[in-house]
Amino acid sequence: MGKSETIILDEAAISRALTRIAHEILEHNHGTENVVLVGIRTGGDHLALYLQKRLQDIEGVTIPLGTVDITMYRDDLASRGSLPVGKTDIPFPLDGKRIILVDDVLYTGRTIRAAMDALMDIGRPRNIQLAVLIDRGHRELPIRPDFVGRNVPTAASEQVMVHFDDKQLPVEVVLSKP
Amino acid sequence: MAFNHKHILGIEQLSAEDITLILDTAESFKEISLRPIKKVPTLRGKTVINVFFEASTRTRTSFEIAGKRLSADTVNISASTSAVVKGETLEDTARNLEAMKPDIIVMRHSCSGAPHYLAERCDFSVINAGDGAHEHPSQALLDLLTMRQAKGRIDGLIVAIIGDITHSRVARSNVYALVKLGAEVRLCGPGTMLPPGIERLGAKVFNSVDDAVTGADVVMTLRIQQERQGKTMLPSLREYAMFYGINPERLKLAKPDAIVMHPGPMNRGVEISSVVADGPQNVILDQVENGVAVRMALLYLVSGGDKLDQSAQ
Numbered sequence: 001m002g003k004s005e006t007i008i009l010d011e012a013a014i015s016r017a018l019t020r021i022a023h024e025i026l027e028h029n030h031g032t033e034n035v036v037l038v039g040i041r042t043g044g045d046h047l048a049l050y051l052q053k054r055l056q057d058i059e060g061v062t063i064p065l066g067t068v069d070i071t072m073y074r075d076d077l078a079s080r081g082s083l084p085v086g087k088t089d090i091p092f093p094l095d096g097k098r099i100i101l102v103d104d105v106l107y108t109g110r111t112i113r114a115a116m117d118a119l120m121d122i123g124r125p126r127n128i129q130l131a132v133l134i135d136r137g138h139r140e141l142p143i144r145p146d147f148v149g150r151n152v153p154t155a156a157s158e159q160v161m162v163h164f165d166d167k168q169l170p171v172e173v174v175l176s177k178p
Numbered sequence: 179m180a181f182n183h184k185h186i187l188g189i190e191q192l193s194a195e196d197i198t199l200i201l202d203t204a205e206s207f208k209e210i211s212l213r214p215i216k217k218v219p220t221l222r223g224k225t226v227i228n229v230f231f232e233a234s235t236r237t238r239t240s241f242e243i244a245g246k247r248l249s250a251d252t253v254n255i256s257a258s259t260s261a262v263v264k265g266e267t268l269e270d271t272a273r274n275l276e277a278m279k280p281d282i283i284v285m286r287h288s289c290s291g292a293p294h295y296l297a298e299r300c301d302f303s304v305i306n307a308g309d310g311a312h313e314h315p316s317q318a319l320l321d322l323l324t325m326r327q328a329k330g331r332i333d334g335l336i337v338a339i340i341g342d343i344t345h346s347r348v349a350r351s352n353v354y355a356l357v358k359l360g361a362e363v364r365l366c367g368p369g370t371m372l373p374p375g376i377e378r379l380g381a382k383v384f385n386s387v388d389d390a391v392t393g394a395d396v397v398m399t400l401r402i403q404q405e406r407q408g409k410t411m412l413p414s415l416r417e418y419a420m421f422y423g424i425n426p427e428r429l430k431l432a433k434p435d436a437i438v439m440h441p442g443p444m445n446r447g448v449e450i451s452s453v454v455a456d457g458p459q460n461v462i463l464d465q466v467e468n469g470v471a472v473r474m475a476l477l478y479l480v481s482g483g484d485k486l487d488q489s490a491q
Contacts, residue, residue, distance in 0.1 A: 069206065072220040072248075072478075082181055082482035084199065085206040085475075121215055 008152055008160075009173035014133065017149035018047070018170075021131055022054035024147050029098055034126065036064040036097045040115050041086045043104035046168040047133055051102060066090035068101075073114035094123030100147075104162040106132040109143035134173055136160050181479040185297045185304045188313035189354035197355055201323050203475035204468065210247055211470055221250035221481055224281040229271075230307070231257040231287045236442055236466065237307050237316070241284045244473035250282075268292060269299065276300045282480060285309075303480040311345045316476060317441055318351035320469040322359065324461050325396055327468070328437045333360035338390045338432070339381075340422055341400030341449055342371040342411075348441045349400060353379045366390035367400075367422060370411040387422055394432040398439040399424045399449045415448050425451040429459065437461045 009017065029035050032055065039048030045067040052065045069086035101115055116128060131147035136154040152175065154160060159176045181199055183191070192200075210218055226245040230238050238254060245252035257263065266274075268287075275283060282303045285293050290310035297304040308314040326332055337356055343349045343365050356363045357380035365376060366384040377383050384390035391397055402418060412418050424438065438450070438460045446452045454460065 072210075072218040077220065077481065082479045085203050085478065087206045088209055117219070121218060122213060 003176045003178060005174050005176045007172050008175050009134075009150060011171050014149070014162075014170045014173065017133065018050055019054055021147045021149060022051055022058060025051070025100055025129075025131065026055070026059060028129070028146070032059055032061045032063055034096060034098050035100060036066065036092065036094070037100050037102060038066045038068055038090065038115075038119065039102045040111060041067055041069045043162055043164070044102045046164050047104055047131075047162075047170065048100075048102040049168065050170065051100070051131070064092045066092065068115050068118050070111055070114035070118055073117045075110060075114070088118065088122075090119075090122055094119060094125045097123075097125045099125045099128045100131050101128055102131045104133050105160050106130070106135045106143075106145055106148075107138055107160075109139045109141035112143050113141055133162060133170070134160055181482060184480060185293070185306075186315050186476050186480060187294050187297060187304065187306050189315050189318050189351045189358070190313065192315075192355075192358075194358045194360075197319070197322065197358060200319055200472065200475050200479065201326060203479060204319070204323055204471040207247075207474040207478070208468070208471040210474070211467070216247050217249060218247065219249045220478060221245070221248040224250040224477075224481055225279065226250045226252045226282045226284060226477060227275055227278075227280045228252060228254045228284045228307070229275070229286070230255070231285070231292075232308070234286055234307070236469070237286065240466070240469040241305075241307060241316075241473050241477075244470050245477055247470070248474055248477060250477065253280075268295065272296050272300050276302060282477060305476055305480065308347055310347065311350070312347050313351045313354075314347040314441075315351050316469070316473055317348045318355045319476070320465055320472040321348075321352055321398070321439060321441070322355055323468045323472055324439065324465045325437070327464070328461055329395055332356065335361040335395045336364065336393060336433075337361050337396040337398060338364045338366065338384075338394040339398045339400065340366050340387055340390065340424065342402055343367050343376060343400070344371045344373045345403050346400050350379075352398070353381045357381065364390040364394070368412065368418070388428065388431055391424075391428055392431045394436055396437055396439060397424055397429065397432050398441075401441065401443065402445055402448055404445075415445075419448050419451075423447075423449055423451060424454050426453050426457070429454055429457075435459075439465060442466070 037048040039045030055063050067089050069088045071083050071085045129146040132145045133149040135148045135151050157178050161174050163172050165171050228241050242252045280302050284305045284307050286307040287309050290312035292309050293304045293306040339349050353363050363381040365381045366387050440462050
């Protein structure tokens with residue numbers, strides 16, 4: 001018995017979902033003033049880049065883009081061993097900004113907690129909004145997304161993966177059962 | 179890949195992949211030191227004791243700052259203020275420290291192998307901050323990080339290390355690390371300061387400084403350690419400066435974009451002239467800056483928790 005895999009979103013569906021999220025971000029923030037995108041490594045950073053392009057297409061404005069690596073803020077260092085630490089790269093001040101924090105799959109919420117702590121150590125944003133491509137449930141912290149591509153009910157034993165091509169464009173979302 | 183070492187005792191025990199992982203991790207930590215709030219919670223609740231049985235300003239401060247930027251609790255002990263002066267043995271000192279449940283001991287000792295001795299007997303992780311004339315791994319790693327930043331690579335670089343090789347743990351650790359990553363290492367110094375057989379580590383030994391420096395990408399000059407040697411090794415410092423010191427004329431023999439490194443503290447006018455030490459090719463303060471990032475990486479990587487195989491080293 002191997003793992004069974006189902007494609008839950010294909011390239012076109014991902015594209016439509018992200019385009020809708022781009023419009024929702026603009027609507028919610030009444031434009032792009034003080035809006036910045038911050039993607040969580042790795043996966044969220046690729047999606048944040050994609051959203052930046054979409055917002056550029058729609059509004060003609062290039063929104064500042066940063067990436068955050070949460071390894072230094074993990075709560076499971078002792079049990080996981082030392083994972084490689086990626087680079088956090090936020091090339092603009094965060095003070096007073098409306099941060100759109102972007103991740104690929106929202107699950108327990110612990111990654112988002114770590115990312116918010118990381119951002120708060122760098123500056124004092126006006127607010128942080130959460131955009132995710134997939135919300136698979138099973139939250140362990142009181143965290144909810146502001147923008148969701150697709151809600152996917154899952155069992156804890158299942159895995160949801162967003163696959164990217166070599167240009168870091170999302171190609172499919174796969175649900176695998178053990 | 180995962181880092182599988184509980185201790186950092188020397189470069190000798192590390193693989194090329196381990197060294198690259200440490201440098202990559204250090205690159206990621208560099209940014210923290212540039213923030214207005216220079217602190218992340220990564221090692222919150224860990225206790226790091228810096229035990230320095232030998233004088234040190236740079237290395238001890240660098241380790242202390244590295245620990246603090248990662249939110250570890252750092253405590254410093256130096257030999258002059260410790261029970262060592264009252265006659266306590268190294269093992270008893272270690273046992274007493276162990277009873278206070280530290281997670282990491284950073285140790286400098288004048289005896290080669292002292293950190294290894296502790297690592298075999300105690301529970302905590304040991305990071306060697308310099309043991310006698312043996313190894314000084316964090317210095318070599320910060321040197322490699324500085325070279326990699328300046329040159330974009332280590333593989334294929336020509337690195338000339340000039341000075342007292344015999345007494346230099348910096349040289350020994352650098353030879354191990356540079357050879358593992360594919361650099362050409364040239365060693366040169368007065369005959370009394372070149373240990374016989376050093377070429378077995380993979381370095382080339384030169385009799386003439388000018389030959390060693392010619393075409394080099396990196397010129398590293400070592401401190402004449404006046405505290406470690408009697409008068410027998412050198413007729414005079416002036417003679418040393420003349421024959422082995424790095425001055426502008428000698429530096430012209432290296433590649434035009436060569437960088438000049440020194441592990442500090444410098445004896446200006448002896449192993450390095452002030453013109454070179456302050457010149458455009460020097461990266462000496464970059465080395466110090468990178469030292470904090472490298473030590474953060476080491477503290478982080480050895481803290482990998484209980485999953486590490488105790489027998490890994």
